[in-house]
Amino acid sequence: MRIPNADDVRAAAARIAGVAVRTPLLECAVLGQLAGGRIFIKPEMLQRTGSFKFRGAWNRLSQLSGSERRAGVVAWSSGNHAQGVAAAAQMLGVPALIVMPSDAPRLKIERTRGFGAEIVLYDRLKEMREEIGARIAAERGAVIVRPYDDPDIVAGQGTVGLEIVEDAAQFGIGLDAVLVPAGGGGLAAGTVLALGAAMPDAKVWCVEPQGFDDHARSLATGHRLGNEAGATSFCDALLAPMPGELTFAINAPRLAGGLAVSDAEVTAAMRFAFEELKLVVEPGGAVALAAVLAGRFDTKGKAVALVLSGGNADPAAFAQALGG
Amino acid sequence: MRIPNADDVRAAAARIAGVAVRTPLLECAVLGQLAGGRIFIKPEMLQRTGSFKFRGAWNRLSQLSGSERRAGVVAWSSGNHAQGVAAAAQMLGVPALIVMPSDAPRLKIERTRGFGAEIVLYDRLKEMREEIGARIAAERGAVIVRPYDDPDIVAGQGTVGLEIVEDAAQFGIGLDAVLVPAGGGGLAAGTVLALGAAMPDAKVWCVEPQGFDDHARSLATGHRLGNEAGATSFCDALLAPMPGELTFAINAPRLAGGLAVSDAEVTAAMRFAFEELKLVVEPGGAVALAAVLAGRFDTKGKAVALVLSGGNADPAAFAQALGG
Numbered sequence: 158m159r160i161p162n163a164d165d166v167r168a169a170a171a172r173i174a175g176v177a178v179r180t181p182l183l184e185c186a187v188l189g190q191l192a193g194g195r196i197f198i199k200p201e202m203l204q205r206t207g208s209f210k211f212r213g214a215w216n217r218l219s220q221l222s223g224s225e226r227r228a229g230v231v232a233w234s235s236g237n238h239a240q241g242v243a244a245a246a247q248m249l250g251v252p253a254l255i256v257m258p259s260d261a262p263r264l265k266i267e268r269t270r271g272f273g274a275e276i277v278l279y280d281r282l283k284e285m286r287e288e289i290g291a292r293i294a295a296e297r298g299a300v301i302v303r304p305y306d307d308p309d310i311v312a313g314q315g316t317v318g319l320e321i322v323e324d325a326a327q328f329g330i331g332l333d334a335v336l337v338p339a340g341g342g343g344l345a346a347g348t349v350l351a352l353g354a355a356m357p358d359a360k361v362w363c364v365e366p367q368g369f370d371d372h373a374r375s376l377a378t379g380h381r382l383g384n385e386a387g388a389t390s391f392c393d394a395l396l397a398p399m400p401g402e403l404t405f406a407i408n409a410p411r412l413a414g415g416l417a418v419s420d421a422e423v424t425a426a427m428r429f430a431f432e433e434l435k436l437v438v439e440p441g442g443a444v445a446l447a448a449v450l451a452g453r454f455d456t457k458g459k460a461v462a463l464v465l466s467g468g469n470a471d472p473a474a475f476a477q478a479l480g481g
Numbered sequence: 482m483r484i485p486n487a488d489d490v491r492a493a494a495a496r497i498a499g500v501a502v503r504t505p506l507l508e509c510a511v512l513g514q515l516a517g518g519r520i521f522i523k524p525e526m527l528q529r530t531g532s533f534k535f536r537g538a539w540n541r542l543s544q545l546s547g548s549e550r551r552a553g554v555v556a557w558s559s560g561n562h563a564q565g566v567a568a569a570a571q572m573l574g575v576p577a578l579i580v581m582p583s584d585a586p587r588l589k590i591e592r593t594r595g596f597g598a599e600i601v602l603y604d605r606l607k608e609m610r611e612e613i614g615a616r617i618a619a620e621r622g623a624v625i626v627r628p629y630d631d632p633d634i635v636a637g638q639g640t641v642g643l644e645i646v647e648d649a650a651q652f653g654i655g656l657d658a659v660l661v662p663a664g665g666g667g668l669a670a671g672t673v674l675a676l677g678a679a680m681p682d683a684k685v686w687c688v689e690p691q692g693f694d695d696h697a698r699s700l701a702t703g704h705r706l707g708n709e710a711g712a713t714s715f716c717d718a719l720l721a722p723m724p725g726e727l728t729f730a731i732n733a734p735r736l737a738g739g740l741a742v743s744d745a746e747v748t749a750a751m752r753f754a755f756e757e758l759k760l761v762v763e764p765g766g767a768v769a770l771a772a773v774l775a776g777r778f779d780t781k782g783k784a785v786a787l788v789l790s791g792g793n794a795d796p797a798a799f800a801q802a803l804g805g
Contacts, residue, residue: 178507178508179505180505181503181504181505181527183502183527184502186529200527200759202759203505203507203524203758203759203760205510207757207759264756428796431761431796431799432588432796433531434527435524435526435527435531435760435761435762435792436527436759436760436761437755437759437760437761438759468759472752472755472756472803472804473803473804475755475800475803476799476800476803476804479796479797479799479800480796480797480800
């Protein structure tokens, strides 16, 4: 598989301009006081479809040929890549079929269907989504749009990092670190590519739920390691079984490392985001914020950007987090 | 009282630069589809203190003389002006005392106290906050910082309008209308001053809760009219008894008119903001969005900006709105 570079991220930025939302980089004074540094957030829940995933999906789908567009696309996703692909497909007039776990948040399934996609549900514990998706794609002659192991997807997600670089310059600062959530590692890979040459002193860390810290362990050993069976977390967006092949090839030599947070820390971060940031963050989107609030990352005297990657939380689950 | 102008708004913008958050103007595709136009939102819950009120407070307090700063400030507010004044005072090292209704949302009282202000509670139905505030200010020789009838406060709130003008230009569009929530009318007055010369074709409408549509009726008759006693609304930020004297002098010849929305429409808008915009909006901050969603304003074929003015909602009340 071709490994994308910073030029691919810039090309993706040109493709998404005027289509994706240019989300801001916001300094959070209250968070800065708590953390003893300057803390900036990149609120990707404000992105079209409610997560950064639209960026990669648009970058991939907008480059399909005419015959590929007619054949349609197949994707698998717990819900955010699903919505990104479904929305991009709808805008481009491409038929989309999405394979989703039957226990995905109802909101994500409904929203994906709302973007006009056909949904196939599967049992996350008994079936392999890749097999189901590949079989359907073969039957239909459709194009598979992978959630992270795809150069165009990685380059698209990297526009998050590119915008962070551009907006940090407007604040007149260089960042010491950028913390990004990691499931399959596509956002981390795109971000570290975008920052590489433009802001070489900024270290990129990925953040995962405890029990799903496959990136942290893989980065520490230099080999792709999977998560142990039986682990659970309510961070539904970050439950990929192991780092992607392409994404790990990018991330292994470039990321500073991985951090892990507990579900309780994520719940506290969601509540903080509600009360102080006035943003709706889903569990998987809140892990970087959770890492800072829980003191798992030293922010003293540093300028740090946190990617809040999505906000597709079920209202009932969110209301419960607020009550906790 | 001196009537401020567009130059005062520009001067205020220079004062708040680097201190206030430069909130973005975001196009909402889903809302645009529903409304049959292009809908942009100005999310002021992302502002420091969680509402636009910090803008006016900083513009006012940063101009106090040394002796005024030592004497301290007194303000009265249901909670957002309170936080704006308290936060600005804390940053400038100015003692602040805030008179707040005893039935203000607990979150607003706690947050105001958290910014280091002294709080005096009063009974909204039996006492006059202006009298209490004026008495305390006289005793202490402190400076009164009014919530809207103050040229520096109006000019500060007007930076919301100035930023809308600047960012609309980046989208390459001229706006047909801007909808802003109105309590005392300070945000509407500042906004219409900022838009006046820069975007003369954009009509500015104010939006109020039903039963508190004093602006709508006053604008229609040309005279300041109060609200009838006994009206209730959960839009705690918008319960001022009548348009301000200064603000009405600005608004009467310039605003296009007033719209009113029900509490049920506001609840639906808060839920929409949660699900689709991923933003936490408090009741008073959601009235412009409610007007569009409820079909109270014709958006067909128009480019319309909505100011979502604040997000200081009590978690419990918000959770209840989500459940509804």
